[in-house]
Amino acid sequence: MEVLIARVANFVHATSGGLRTALRELGKGYLTAGHETVLIVPGAEAGEEETGYGRVITLPGPVVPGLGGYRVLINRRAVSATLRGLRPDRIEVHDRSTLRWLGRWGRENDVPSMMVSHESLDGLLRLFVPGRSLGPWTADRLNARTVAAFDTVLCTTGWAQREFLRLGAAPLRVPLGVDLDRFHPGERVAGPDRVMLLHCGRLSAEKEPRLSLDTLAELRAGGLDAELVVAGDGPLRGDLSAEAERRDLPARFLGHVPDPRALLATADVVLAPGPIETFGLSALEALASGTPAVVRTSSALPEVIGAAGVAAAGDATGFAAAVREVLARPVDDRRAAARRQAELFPWSRAVEGFLTAHANGGATARRRRRFLTPR
Incomplete structure (x- = not known):
């Protein structure tokens, strides 16, 4: 009816x-x-x-x-x-x-x-x-x-x-759910030689986006050649951009990106630092694009990403270790696992x-x- x-x-x-x-x-x-x-x-x-x-x-x-x-x-x-x-x-x-x-x-x-x-x-x-x-x-x-x-x-x-x-x-x-036709590993394009981390989300206090910046700093201090791409806008964008410049961190702030498919598929790891996310659509879109995610243990995202990513405590040391754990997996294996997890939704x-x-x-x-x- x-x-x-x-x-x-x-x-x-x-x-x-x-x-x-x-x-x-x-x-x-x-x-x-x-x-x-x-x-x-x-x-x-x-x-x-x-x-x-x-x-x-x-x-x-x-x-x-x-x-x-x-x-x-x-x-x-x-x-x-x-x-x-x-x-x-x-x-x-x-x-x-x-x-x-x-x-x-x-x-x-x-x-x-x-x-x-x-x-x-x-x-x-x-x-x-x-x-x-x-x-x-x-x-x-x-x-x-x-x-x-x-x-x-x-x-x-x-x-x-x-x-x-x-x-x-x-x-x-x-x-x-996620649009499995729209978000797909086939959107991947050639990226830089350095590891590409992607933060995709609103830049506001409850999302704790500064943790993504701190994770980049921790990884680089440990010798990993990584950059951070930030797709999203919000009240903290100006402060975070200025902080990245002050700390000499290779972080690009793109603002709102109407079509993030290529970014999601090209990134090596997506960072989702929000501590109280109740689902996390952007992380699921990353998985559909073949990109694993590192998420907060305190949020709902661990049950969404399953074994296709790693959950970590809310500090730079924990997040950096989780990124390294993801990168240690064979590229084809981790990308295939991410897509399989997304196909459940x-x-x-x-x-x-x-x-x-x-x-x-x-x-x-x-x-x-x-x-x-x-x-």
């Missing part, structure tokens, strides 16, 4: 990374499966367009200071009016903080709702409020509200599920899982209505 899925997301703009990719690929999958999908996002002004992944409605939303141009939807009346006009069969929410109220809206309007957890609230509090005992307590309280608000909570990794499981909740787990499987979650959420909502309806 065809359904209309209204998706609402914050923190999306023209150069944003993983979330934008996920919204696009899921939307394409929903259309292919015969459903209708509408995406509601914030922007500088109101607008509407038809895309290859469904209709996109833009509502005015303010810029969040210090986040590199990201906007949020704060006009609840406008969002509510848009949803009432659409009359969706399902709501899919991609922000568990400022859009939590949409779970209640769904129940009041008899529309099953699903929240997709793209970040670890527990991790964010740990990162920015270190040593505070209130962190886990606050995360649990807010996560409990999220569980109560939505018919379905969906996480993309077991790592992301844990902060809900400890509440006794039962979030669904559906991994994201086609977008078709992710779309199927998300649609199953929507169907289950609809059944949950129907059971709730029967329970609450007076006999």
